[in-house]
Amino acid sequence: MRFRALKELAALCVTEQLSISELMLQEQAHESGRSAEQEFATMLSYYQIMKEAVIKGLTEDTTSRSGLTGKDAQRVMSFLDAGAASVGEEACRAMAYALAVSEVNASMGRIIATPTAGSCGIIPGVFVSSQQRFGWEDDHMVRGLFCAGAIGYVIANNSFVSGAEGGCQAEVGSAIGMAAGAMVELRGGTPEQAIHAVGLALKNTLGLICDPVGGLVEIPCIVRNGFGAVNALAAADMALAGVRSVIPSDEVVQVMYEVGTAMPEKHRETAKGGLAQTPTGKRIMKELYRK
Numbered sequence: 001m002r003f004r005a006l007k008e009l010a011a012l013c014v015t016e017q018l019s020i021s022e023l024m025l026q027e028q029a030h031e032s033g034r035s036a037e038q039e040f041a042t043m044l045s046y047y048q049i050m051k052e053a054v055i056k057g058l059t060e061d062t063t064s065r066s067g068l069t070g071k072d073a074q075r076v077m078s079f080l081d082a083g084a085a086s087v088g089e090e091a092c093r094a095m096a097y098a099l100a101v102s103e104v105n106a107s108m109g110r111i112i113a114t115p116t117a118g119s120c121g122i123i124p125g126v127f128v129s130s131q132q133r134f135g136w137e138d139d140h141m142v143r144g145l146f147c148a149g150a151i152g153y154v155i156a157n158n159s160f161v162s163g164a165e166g167g168c169q170a171e172v173g174s175a176i177g178m179a180a181g182a183m184v185e186l187r188g189g190t191p192e193q194a195i196h197a198v199g200l201a202l203k204n205t206l207g208l209i210c211d212p213v214g215g216l217v218e219i220p221c222i223v224r225n226g227f228g229a230v231n232a233l234a235a236a237d238m239a240l241a242g243v244r245s246v247i248p249s250d251e252v253v254q255v256m257y258e259v260g261t262a263m264p265e266k267h268r269e270t271a272k273g274g275l276a277q278t279p280t281g282k283r284i285m286k287e288l289y290r291k
Helices: 006-016 020-032 036-059 072-081 089-106 122-134 138-158 168-186 191-203 221-240 249-262 279-290
Strands: none
Touching (some): 020 138, 036 072, 122 168, 138 191
């Protein structure tokens, strides 16, 4: 890739008069040796899987093998359908869809890691709900995925996208940043605005630990995906409104790396700290071991 930083990515887009997604599609084709059409078709197939996961999570039994989680997405959708959502229809729907995909993952269903399985619900939640709201075609959503991929590429090469390395800020945080930046482009924002959205999103998740109860990607991972989708929409709205990340987004990514490096091992996907070590977390773990 010709860029290693978000600032470089935005500068290339301005120089070559391309959107982030157009630039990333060209770069990906060059890296893989495949045509841009082939790369686009592959990404389209990934998006179909994301949409299938949303539907599955909303219509089928997603009770996990542990029995700890399942059907929360359907509960949220029923709450929305009853007109009771405090956050508004769009945010509530994105939250429900994100929960749906994450529950499909927990129940051994097929998902796309975006960028990881632990954060798999955020981008589909934001994308599929927004597609329904605005009436966008699938091809438009695929361009958004290339935009999200470019952002994720920078984060992965300058910080972390793994909870074992950098805590949940690296998984859920990265996914929120990717979704927020992509949402800005999908709605017609500039590359600069998209990059600001990334910084705004990541700043709001710095220090988030990875503390899965029982070592499973269920509690609190699934609900964090739901909240993450709402955060991504909020960050995108801020950027589109003209709010800027005063700390440059690349510097925020660097801080994310520093915080993740300094994070105690027990707060990095070991289930040795945080919610996993509460009395209830310990009790759940003992019951799982007995099973």
